[in-house]
Amino acid sequence: xxxxxxxxxxxxxxxxxxxxxxxxxxxxxxxxxxxxxxxxxxxxxxxxxxxxxxxxxxxxxxxxxxxxxxxxxxxxxxxxxxxxxxxxxxxxxxxxxxxxxxxxxxxxxxxxxxxxxxxxxxxxxxxxxxxxxxxxxxxxxxxxxxxxxxxxxxxxxxxxxxxxxxxxxxxxxxxxxxxxxxxxxxxxxxxxxxxxxxxxxxxxxxxxxxxxxxxxxxxxxxxxxxxxxxxxxxxxxxxxxxxxxxxxxxxxxxxxxxxxxxxxxxxxxxxxxxxxxxxxxxxxxxxxxxxxxxxxxxxxxxxxxxxxxxxxxxxxxxxxxxxxxxxxxxxxxxxxxxxxxxxxxxxxxxxxxxxxxxxxxxxxxxxxxxxxxxxxxxxxxxxxxxxxxxxxxxxxxxxxxxxxxxxxxxxxxxxxxxxxxxxxxxxxxxxxxxxxxxxxxxxxxxxxxxxxxxxxxxxxxxxxxxxxxxxxxxxxxxxxxxxxxxxxxxxxxxxxxxxxxxxxxxxxxxxxxxxxxxxxxxxxxxxxxxxxxxxxxxxxxxxxxxxxxxxxxxxxxxxxxxxxxxxxxxxxxxxxxxxxxxxxxxxxxxxxxxxxxxxxxxxxxxxxxxxxxxxxxxxxxxxxxxxxxxxxxxxxxxxxxxxxxxxxxxxxxxxxxxxxxxxxxxxxxxxxxxxxxxxxxxxxxxxxxxxxxxxxxxxxxxxxxxxxxxxxxxxxxxxxxxxxxxxxxxxxxxxxxxxxxxxxxxxxxxxxxxxxxxxxxxxxxxxxxxxxxxxxxxxxxxxxxxxxxxxxxxxxxxxxxxxxxxxxxxxxxxxxxxxxxxxxxxxxxxxxxxxxxxxxxxxxxxxxxxxxxxxxxxxxxxxxxxxxxxxxxxxxxxxxxxxxxxxxxxxxxxxxxxxxxxxxxxxxxxxxxxxxxxxxxxxxxxxxxxxxxxxxxxxxxxxxxxxxxxxxxxxxxxxxxxxxxxxxxxxxxxxxxxxxxxxxxxxxxxxxxx
Numbered sequence: 002x003x004x005x006x007x008x009x010x011x012x013x014x015x016x017x018x019x020x021x022x023x024x025x026x027x028x029x030x031x032x033x034x035x036x037x038x039x040x041x042x043x044x045x046x047x048x049x050x051x052x053x054x055x056x057x058x059x060x061x062x063x064x065x066x067x068x069x070x071x072x073x074x075x076x077x078x079x080x081x082x083x084x085x086x087x088x089x090x091x092x093x094x095x096x097x098x099x100x101x102x103x104x105x106x107x108x109x110x111x112x113x114x115x116x117x118x119x120x121x122x123x124x125x126x127x128x129x130x131x132x133x134x135x136x137x138x139x140x141x142x143x144x145x146x147x148x149x150x151x152x153x154x155x156x157x158x159x160x161x162x163x164x165x166x167x168x169x170x171x172x173x174x175x176x177x178x179x180x181x182x183x184x185x186x187x188x189x190x191x192x193x194x195x196x197x198x199x200x201x202x203x204x205x206x207x208x209x210x211x212x213x214x215x216x217x218x219x220x221x222x223x224x225x226x227x228x229x230x231x232x233x234x235x236x237x238x239x240x241x242x243x244x245x246x247x248x249x250x251x252x253x254x255x256x257x258x259x260x261x262x263x264x265x266x267x268x269x270x271x272x273x274x275x276x277x278x279x280x281x282x283x284x285x286x287x288x289x290x291x292x293x294x295x296x297x298x299x300x301x302x303x304x305x306x307x308x309x310x311x312x313x314x315x316x317x318x319x320x321x322x323x324x325x326x327x328x329x330x331x332x333x334x335x336x337x338x339x340x341x342x343x344x345x346x347x348x349x350x351x352x353x354x355x356x357x358x359x360x361x362x363x364x365x366x367x368x369x370x371x372x373x374x375x376x377x378x379x380x381x382x383x384x385x386x387x388x389x390x391x392x393x394x395x396x397x398x399x400x401x402x403x404x405x406x407x408x409x410x411x412x413x414x415x416x417x418x419x420x421x422x423x424x425x426x427x428x429x430x431x432x433x434x435x436x437x438x439x440x441x442x443x444x445x446x447x448x449x450x451x452x453x454x455x456x457x458x459x460x461x462x463x464x465x466x467x468x469x470x471x472x473x474x475x476x477x478x479x480x481x482x483x484x485x486x487x488x489x490x491x492x493x494x495x496x497x498x499x500x501x502x503x504x505x506x507x508x509x510x511x512x513x514x515x516x517x518x519x520x521x522x523x524x525x526x527x528x529x530x531x532x533x534x535x536x537x538x539x540x541x542x543x544x545x546x547x548x549x550x551x552x553x554x555x556x557x558x559x560x561x562x563x564x565x566x567x568x569x570x571x572x573x574x575x576x577x578x579x580x581x582x583x584x585x586x587x588x589x590x591x592x593x594x595x596x597x598x599x600x601x602x603x604x605x606x607x608x609x610x611x612x613x614x615x616x617x618x619x620x621x622x623x624x625x626x627x628x629x630x631x632x633x634x635x636x637x638x639x640x641x642x643x644x645x646x647x648x649x650x651x652x653x654x655x656x657x658x659x660x661x662x663x664x665x666x667x668x669x670x671x672x673x674x675x676x677x678x679x680x681x682x683x684x685x686x687x688x689x690x691x692x693x694x695x696x697x698x699x700x701x702x703x704x705x706x707x708x709x710x711x712x713x714x715x716x717x718x719x720x721x722x723x724x725x726x727x728x729x730x731x732x733x734x735x736x737x738x739x740x741x742x743x744x745x746x747x748x749x750x751x752x753x754x755x756x757x758x759x760x761x762x763x764x765x766x767x768x769x770x771x772x773x774x775x776x777x778x779x780x781x782x783x784x785x786x787x788x789x790x791x792x793x794x795x796x797x798x799x800x801x802x803x804x805x806x807x808x809x810x811x812x813x814x815x816x817x818x819x820x821x822x823x824x825x826x827x828x829x830x831x832x833x834x835x836x837x838x839x840x841x842x843x844x845x846x847x848x849x850x851x852x853x854x855x856x857x858x859x860x861x862x863x864x865x866x867x868x869x870x871x872x873x874x875x876x877x878x879x880x881x882x883x884x885x886x887x888x889x890x891x892x893x894x895x896x897x898x899x900x901x902x903x904x905x906x907x908x909x910x911x912x913x914x915x916x917x918x919x920x921x922x923x924x925x926x927x928x929x930x931x932x933x934x935x936x937x938x939x940x941x942x943x944x945x946x947x948x949x950x951x952x953x954x955x956x957x958x959x960x961x962x963x964x965x966x967x968x969x970x971x972x973x974x975x976x977x978x979x980x981x982x983x984x985x986x987x988x989x990x991x992x993x994x995x
Contacts, residue, residue, distance in 0.1 A: 036504055038063040039183055039207035047215040047282065049172050049261055054158040055114075058180055060207075061151050062144070066186060069143040073152075074184035074193035075126070080134035081196035082110035082161040082168075088132055088195035089165065094779040095744075096199060096462045097995065101164045102781060103821045110161030110168070115181065117154045124152075132195040135184075154181060163348040165198045166361075170347040172258045173308075175361055177279040177354065178202075185383070187504055194385050199465055200457035201377070201384040201391070206502055208273035215268075215282060216261035222306045222344040223280035224357045225270030232268055239288035240304075252287065252312035259284050272358065274337065274502050276381050279356035281344045287312060289319045293326050295335050301326050305367075307345035314364035318343060321364075325371035328402045332490055333375045334497035341374065343367050369399045379501045387507055388457040388465075389530070393473020400474055404432055426642035426650050434611035436475050438643055438676060439467040444535070445616055445678040447707045447714045448742050448993050452476065453507055453530040461743040462995040473530075475614065480525055482612040483563055483580060484518050492517035524583040528560040529614070535707060536615050538564040538607040540623045541592050550597040550625070552605050554581060559709070561585040564613045566595050571603040573647070578609075606646055616677065621646035641675040654985075656686055661861040661869060662725040664692030675985060678705050684986075697723045713737045722855060725862050726760040729855050742994055746777035746784075755854045761863070765796045768854055782817040793843050793853060804841035808834055810880070825902035830881060833894035844890035847897070847916050847934060848883040848975075849876030851890075858980045878977050883914045885936035885953035885973055893919040901940060910940035912951065931957070947983065950976045 040063075045056035064070055081089035085102055093101045101109075117124045122141045129135040144150055158179055161168045166177045184193040185203050192203050209225055220239065227233055246252055261284065270278075286306040293301050303322040307315040322343050330336050338358050346353070346361030353362030355373030362370040372395045376382070382390040415427055415435050422428040427435060443449040443464060450464050452473050460468060481489035496505070496513040511526040528534065541553040554566055567578040581593045597605075607621040615621075635649045642650040651671050658666040668688030673679055684701040703718035714737045722729040733753035739745055751772040758765045768791050775786035791808045810832040818824045832845040844851065849872055852859070857879075859871040868874060873886050881889075881897040897916040904910060916934040936956030942949045953973045955963055964970035981987065 034188070034503070035065045035067070037065055037183075037186055037205045039205045041180075041207060041209045041211070041278070043180055043209070043211045043278075045180075045211070045213055047174065047176075047213070047219075049174070049216060049219075052160040052169055054160065054176070054179065055156075056158075056180070057153070057155045059151060059153045060183070061149055062183060063149040064144045064146055067146050069145050070140065070186070071143050072137050072139045073144075073186075074191050075136045075138055076134065076178075076182045076184055076193070076196070077112050077115075077128075077136055078134050078178040078182070078196040079110050079112040079158045079161075079167065080128075082164065083133055084109070087134060089134075089197055092197050092199060092458065093164070094781045097780045099780045099818055099821045103818075104162065104164070108162040110159045112156055112158045112181070114157040115154050117152060119150050119152055121151075129193070134196050135193045137193075156181060165196075166348065166354050168348050172261070172284060173347040174282040175279075175346055175348045176281065177356060177361075180278075182277075185504070189506075192383060192385070197385075197458055199460070199462070201388065202277070203383040203385055203504075204276035204381065206274060206276045206381065209271065209275060209278045211270050211278055211280075213268045213270070213280060213282075214265050216284075217264045217266045218259065218262040218284050219282045220284070220286040220288065220306060221268055221280055221282045222286075222304065222342045222359050223268075223270050224275060224278045224359050225272035226339055228269040228271060229266075232266070236288055236304075237290065239286075240290035243287045243289050246287075246312070247316070249313040252309040255309055256285065272338070275357035275378065277356055279359060279361075281306070281346065281359070281361055283308065283347075285309070286345070287315070289316070291319050291323055293323050295326075295330050297335055299335075301336055301338070302340040304340065304342040305344075306342065308347075310345070311364055315345060318364045318367050321367040322371055324402055324406065325368045328405065329372050329375050329398055332398055332401065333493055334379075334501065336374065337379065337501070338374070341371055343371060368402050369395060372399055372402075375497070380497060380505060381503070382505050384457065386456050387453065388460075388469045389452045389473040390505070390507065390510065392469045393452065394477060396470045396474035397477040400432065400436065400478070424639060426636065426638045426645065426648060430643065430645070431610055433475065433478055434643060434645070436471060436478075437611065437614070440472045440475065440614070441616055441644060441677040442989070443467055443993050444533070445674075445705070445707075446990065446993060447533075447737075447740075449533055450741070450743070451531050451533055453526075454532075459744060463993060464743070472614070476525075476529060479612045479614065480522075482565070482610070488518060524561045524563075529562065532560060534558055534560040536560070536562055536613060537617055537620075538566075538613060538615060539620055540566070540605055540607050543605045543623045543625055545599055548599060550599040550602055550605070552595045552597065552623075553592040554595060554607065555592045556581075556584055556586050558586055562613070564608050565610070566605065566607050567609045568597045568602045569604045569606055569609070570601045575609060576600075576602060609646070616644070617680070618644045618646040619649070644677050656688060658688050658697075658724075660725060660859070661865040662693070662863050663690040663697055666690050666697060668698060672986075674703075674705075675989065680705050693726070699723075708740075711738070711740055713740045713742055727855065728758040728760070729755065731755040731854070746775055747994075749774040753854075757853070757855060766853065767794045768792065770854070778816075780818070782815065785812075785814045785816075787812050791853070793841070795842060806834055806841045806843045807836050808832065808843065808845070810845070820905065823903040823905060826900070828882065828899040829896075830899070831894070831896040832880060832891075834892065844892050845880050845895040846872070847881035847889035847891070847895060847918070848872065848886050849878070850880035852877060852879075858978065860978065874975055876975055876977060881914075881916050883916060883934070883936055884912050884938060884940070884951035884975060885914070885956045885958040886975060887934060887936075887956075887958050889916075889918065889934060891918040891920060895919075908942070910942060911937070912940050913937040914956075947979050948976065950974065 040061045042059045043056060045054050047054060062073065081087045090101055115126060117126050117138055119141055124141060125139040127137045163170050167179060168175055178196060183205060184191055185205055285308045289305045291303045293303065295301060303319065303326060305315055305319045305322060322341055326336050326341050340358060342359040344359060344361045353360055353366045353370040355370050355377050357378045360370035373391065376391040376395045377384060384391045416422040417427050417430050417435060440449065450460055450468050452468060492514045495517050496510055499513055500509060507526060511522060515522050535558065537557040539555040539557045541555050543550065543552050550568060552566060561583045563581050563583045565578050565580050568576045570576055577597050579595050584593055602625050604625060605623045635651055638650045638652050640654060641652055651673060652675055653669050653671045656668045656670050666688040668686060670684060670686040672684045674682035682703045682705055687696055687698040690697055700721035701718060703716050706715040708715060716735045718733055720731040731753050733751055735749060735751045738748040753770045755768040755770065771790045773788040777784045788811045793808060794805045812828060812830040814826060814828040816824055816826040857877040859875055861869040862871045864870040881895055882899050895918045897914060899914050901910055901912040914936045918932050920932065934957040936953045936958060938951060938953035940949060940951055958973055
């Protein structure tokens with residue numbers, strides 16, 4: 002969800018290197034762990050008419066490091082909303098959002114009126130040139146090891162509109178990342194970082210004493226313990242009143258804001274051992290209160306604050322807060338604070354965002370967001386660089402809570418019971434199998450990324466959820482299955498107790514887990530978390546020796562990993578499960594050996610509970626008699642089915658089609674690779690033409706190769722196609738570059754050999770092609786470059802002479818948005834025949850390509866219909882791409898400039914095309930001879946531009962540049978139909994690549 006933004010600073014001071022780290026920095030060599038301490042005292046006032054905060058901050062900074070510090074990096078994160086040049090603004094465009102870019106100055110935010118003093122002396126504050134939300138405070142004197150200083154400053158903050166975590170929607174306030182805050186300085190250096198929406202935070206522990214002044218009728222949820230008895234009483238009264246309501250109807254639907262009270266109140270909150278402070282204020286909040294008793298006997302108060310919008314869900318939400326506090330305390334470590342609060346937020350923070358003791362969230366995400374108190378809050382790892390240590394570990398515990406409460410964990414929430422589950426072949430699957438589906442979808446396309454080798458900003462928008470959250474949770478479930486749940490929980494408790502209120506790194510977690518497990522776990526923490534290995538457990542042989550079942554297993558993977566193997570009886574019940582040791586790919590004679598009891602064994606299965614991160618499950622089972630695998634019944638399933646070891650499925654969906662030659666066609670698509678692309682994938686789409694009484698359709702067979710380096714994906718395939726009495730056979734090789742699909746322009750190279758047999762025309766042709774494509778850009782602009790070389794050979798001429806032509810075509814297009822929903826585009830095309838025999842029947846079309854390779858779905862390729870005829874009425878937007886129809890076909894070279902723009906206040910657009918050919922005499926439809934051409938008119942895009950109509954109002958197609966009659970005008974109406982964009986295979990590929 003982020004662009005890559007990394008600033009490196011290297012400062013040499015008195016022989017001690019101090020580095021600002023992006024993901025990594027040279028560790029400070031110290032035999033003793035240390036961390037800095039920051040204690041805050043803040044007074045702040047909310048102006049809910051101007052949406053301003055004015056305040057004063059005093060903090061005591063204690064240097065527990067072994068280094069004398071000449072400066073301190075500060076975060077001024079409200080400045081992230083200042084202009085379009087901040088890291089946040091750039092990331093918004095990278096992740097597909099134009100909302101902030103086109104926001105007005107009054108919608109944005111900033112922090113100003115800063116006047117830093119250190120121990121009463123003025124201090125110099127320098128904004129980072131690249132990131133105005135970071136600043137270096139130069140100290141009047143170096144801060145010696147063990148010493149403390151007092152830093153003070155006034156500040157004013159303009160609260161932005163709803164773009165991310167900090168902001169307001171009218172008078173609903175989400176006050177987060179709002180005050181000047183020192184960056185972390187730890188054993189790996191300084192960690193000054195700009196604010197990012199995808200990518201969270203890393204902060205120093207300390208204490209907070211915060212006083213908030215605001216109109217008296219606001220209700221506030223905040224970090225810390227409320228110190229005002231009268232406000233405590235007010236909250237209890239609100240909770241008692243809300244508790245009498247049992248359904249949504251009791252709350253109503255009013256979401257309007259009452260007038261602010263003329264009088265104000267000042268609320269005071271205090272808390273130690275926290276690293277951040279956030280507060281949320283709304284005059285409409287309902288309040289509910291509960292509490293839980295921890296094993297130590299301590300009571301924790303639990304609260305939910307919510308508006309009327311989803312009140313009924315929030316009634317259950319209070320139970321979710323209780324569940325989170327209880328189970329996380331049981332499985333991780335006891336909650337150390339006196340209260341936990343979940344708040345209904347109106348702003349943009351995904352499903353929610355966590356802060357110490359308080360979270361803003363949707364009802365469905367309460368357990369996850371409250372759970373962050375443990376991993377974001379108490380185990381305060383560097384989440385910008387190692388997001389999985391919070392998000393992924395938290396998601397694992399969240400999944401356990403969901404399963405214990407009878408739900409399905411993970412991102413999808415798909416059913417595993419009932420008719421819906423049976424239809425999707427999910428019936429009987431454990432949650433682990435369902436939770437692995439998103440990872441399998443991206444990994445089978447080589448769109449996945451390692452868990453631990455990227456900063457949070459470097460993940461693809463979708464991958465941030467799939468990899469950091471979901472895959473990490475699945476891998477931890479796998480590790481718990483290997484170690485045993487009891488041993489895993491023991492390790493998690495030890496990790497929590499050793500590192501709570503500190504700053505652990507991945508290596509610290511590994512050390513604790515290895516110590517408790519009593520074994521090395523580098524295969525997990527290094528190979529599995531840092532790599533993109535395609536793991537595959539294979540059962541080689543199964544036989545009986547000396548009354549026992551001997552099973553040979555192989556790791557057909559480039560990295561070591563352990564996996565479970567189980568014996569099953571005839572009903573599919575597990576008889577016995579044993580784990581291999583972690584081992585790497587070996588030769589067959591060196592396969593690992595496992596021994597099982599042989600009584601009642603009907604089959605042997607690798608990983609029957611789906612805990613390992615495998616893409617292929619079809620070779621995970623062996624029958625125990627005979628030399629062949631047991632034959633399975635193949636089931637037809639709609640839409641998609643997951644990868645299973647116990648069932649084989651063919652997926653299908655109905656298909657309709659029509660054209661003027663075949664008329665109405667009805668058929669079905671059968672395939673095996675809609676979600677998890679198999680190594681060998683196929684598509685069979687037969688369609689019956691009721692008019693021609695013959696079978697048409699598409700067939701495709703692909704070999705999906707996922708290289709370890711350089712190329713991201715290689716697809717060797719063959720496409721078969723039959724429509725309108727032509728046959729097409731096209732073997733091809735498609736390569737995708739670079740190996741990472743994110744944060745870089747994307748390149749594709751395709752080599753193809755296309756054979757076309759046109760039965761009606763009695764012609765055949767062979768076309769050898771090399772295609773190149775480049776895509777780059779963000780939500781604001783997009784670049785596309787396409788190049789294609791064709792060597793075209795038609796059937797023999799009447800003189801038995803085979804003619805040929807070499808055609809080179811290239812285009813560059815640029816699209817840019819001038820408002821959040823309106824854009825303009827520029828396209829430059831050039832095509833030329835490099836060599837061509839004079840009688841070769843090939844040309845470059847001014848008003849669209851001849852479509853020699855049958856790449857476009859024309860409704861009337863044979864030009865039967867007076868209103869749908871290919872080229873004349875429907876065109877493909879390729880070659881010259883003139884919107885008007887001109888019977889211009891160049892046999893030498895052709896170049897065009899195509900312009901199009903959306904109108905600001907309408908769904909309509911304008912277009913203009915300009916073209917030039919080499920030929921000095923080109924006969925046009927109106928009888929003239931010319932080399933230069935133009936057109937202009939109105940565009941009507943429909944259904945997200947899947948269908949676009951074009952109405953030329955001027956151009957070379959008219960005798961005098963303008964239509965001579967209404968019929969002359971209507972005869973020129975043309976359209977582009979992009980049915981290929983409706984392909985579910987294409988849609989999934991494009992969505993996963995975000």
